[in-house]
Amino acid sequence: MLRFLLNTSKSKLRNIVQVLNGNGNGEFYRRMKRRHRTFWEAPDAETIRNAPMDASDPMEKWRTSENWQRKLSNKYNSREFAKKHGCQVPQLYWKGRETEEIPFDRLPQQYVIRPTVGHSANLVFLMDHSVNLMDKRSYTREEITETLGKALAQNPYLEFLIEEFVRSEKGEYTIPDDYKVYTFGGEVACIQVINRLGRKEGLTSFYSESWDLLENMNTLYPETTYQQPPECLQEIIARAKELGRSYGIFVRIDFYATDKGAVFGEFTPTPGMGKGFSPYADRLFIGYWDRLCKGTV
Numbered sequence: 001m002l003r004f005l006l007n008t009s010k011s012k013l014r015n016i017v018q019v020l021n022g023n024g025n026g027e028f029y030r031r032m033k034r035r036h037r038t039f040w041e042a043p044d045a046e047t048i049r050n051a052p053m054d055a056s057d058p059m060e061k062w063r064t065s066e067n068w069q070r071k072l073s074n075k076y077n078s079r080e081f082a083k084k085h086g087c088q089v090p091q092l093y094w095k096g097r098e099t100e101e102i103p104f105d106r107l108p109q110q111y112v113i114r115p116t117v118g119h120s121a122n123l124v125f126l127m128d129h130s131v132n133l134m135d136k137r138s139y140t141r142e143e144i145t146e147t148l149g150k151a152l153a154q155n156p157y158l159e160f161l162i163e164e165f166v167r168s169e170k171g172e173y174t175i176p177d178d179y180k181v182y183t184f185g186g187e188v189a190c191i192q193v194i195n196r197l198g199r200k201e202g203l204t205s206f207y208s209e210s211w212d213l214l215e216n217m218n219t220l221y222p223e224t225t226y227q228q229p230p231e232c233l234q235e236i237i238a239r240a241k242e243l244g245r246s247y248g249i250f251v252r253i254d255f256y257a258t259d260k261g262a263v264f265g266e267f268t269p270t271p272g273m274g275k276g277f278s279p280y281a282d283r284l285f286i287g288y289w290d291r292l293c294k295g296t297v
Helices: 002-006 010-022 027-040 045-049 068-073 075-084 141-154 233-247 279-292
Strands: 092-096 110-115 125-128 160-164 178-184 187-196 202-207 251-258 261-268
Touching: 027 068, 027 279, 045 068, 068 075, 068 261, 075 160, 075 233, 075 261, 110 141, 178 233, 178 279, 187 233, 187 279, 233 251, 233 261
Parallel strands: none
Antiparallel strands: 092 160, 110 125, 110 160, 178 187, 178 251, 187 202, 251 261
């Protein structure tokens, strides 16, 4: 053990300590568990999440149920909510459950398939011609529809969205970087950048609203060095604040930086189920929570 410690860099030791201290021992983790139980163990959970909503619906209709934010865990509803608040969203090519009706012949060479319910990029196809960039595998239409069909058979509420493959700020079709904004009401606690390399592979770094590099707060991805802010940073921050104010309680809001500016991705109400966050992240998030969202789920 001593030899291991002597041969381990300080940064690696710090990450090990963060895993041990941040993987389920902090207050943020406990609040995420409590929120998950409150949101999804309720009898009406799936009915609320999958109630179809439209950008034209007044806020009173969005807020008709207790813990109405559950509606925004449906990715179609979240698109509509973001549009309602002036955000750009990817163009929608198709939505539904009838996979035999997917208009593959009319789709562009690059497109994205994602489920209305899910997390961790599961069942996401980031298609560049016939290759899914998320796993670097080639898929036929039949293989795609078979995969979607199996998922649909297990969940009567599930639908799939086929959307525009947004390009990077340089105009490239590549796995987009995620800009994950941790918001409490209308304030930003930090911005996490994930430079994705695959479905579960990537590098991460954390920044303040003024783009000062912060210490790593989560051990899910290896830490990388400072990177320049996206050209649309101020748009990301402004949209995140507006959405965060409307959401009302803590939520992480994900964006992409594209050649068209900031494009909304999704809401994440329980990021990582609160696991893997460092003691520093725990102190930061709970400080914001108790100051701005005290007493909320």
